Amino acid sequence: MADEQLNQVKIQKTNIVHGNKQPIAVDVHRTKHDKNEKISEKEAGMGETNTEAKKDEKRKQTKAPQRTEASVYGRSLKISLKQSKAVGKFIKNKKIEDAIKDLNQVLLKKRAVPMSGEIAHRRGNIMSGKYPINTSNEFIRLLKTLSSNSTMHGLDLDKTIIYEVIPNKAPDQLHRFGSRKFKRTHITIKAKELKK
Incomplete structure (x- = not known):
């Protein structure tokens, strides 16, 4: 039972x-006899597995679309929105390596970032400018990430330029007891490979 x-x-x-x-x-x-019959049926049905193998080959042959741009996003960075806009204009339409070199010059205070407003004159052929240290550090970090992203997507770094820098205001964060606000900024940087 x-x-x-x-x-x-x-x-x-x-x-x-x-x-x-x-x-x-x-x-x-x-029974053992039934198992042997099933094995012989599998051997006879090898044509089916060949068609499956052909389908797999066709899938492998279809290529993923070639990427022509790379991007990086920085969220709630501890930098000023006004300085981010100025640095964005400063590095736009440059190669990634050149932008990193220029921002390193800003860190050493050998080159100023052009800024609008009532700001004093600086050395060089600019009307007025500043040396935004924290903003330059964050942008260098993002540009290094952008460089590795573009190599990951198969872009040639010699032909890749920064074509879009978008700084946006992030939500303010309050200091202790709510008396002061911290500045926060979202940054989006996009680079694309030029076709020559």
Whole structure:
């Protein structure tokens, strides 16, 4: 009695419901002869596996679309929005390596970032400017990430330029006791490969 119940449970577990909602009953008691027949059927059905292999080859042959641009996003960075706009204009339409070199010059205070407003004159052929240290550090970090992203996408760094820098105001964060606000900025930098 117990053996019959176990066999019924095994049959219920092996019933498979297919897309046509028809349960298929599988016989639990198999003989060696039946197993040998199934093996010979599999060997005879090798043509089916060949068609599956051809489908896999076709899938491998389809190429992913070539990427022509790379981007990097900085969220809630501890930098000023006004200085971010100025640095964005400063590095736009430059190669990534050149932009990093120029920002390193800003860190050493050898080159000023042009800024508008009532700001004093600086050395060089600019009307007025500043040396935004924190903003330059954050931009250098983002540009290094952008460089690695563009090499990951297969872009040539010699032909890749920064074509878009978007600084946006992030939500303000309050200081302790709510008396002061921190400045926060979102930055998006995009680079694309020029076709020559």
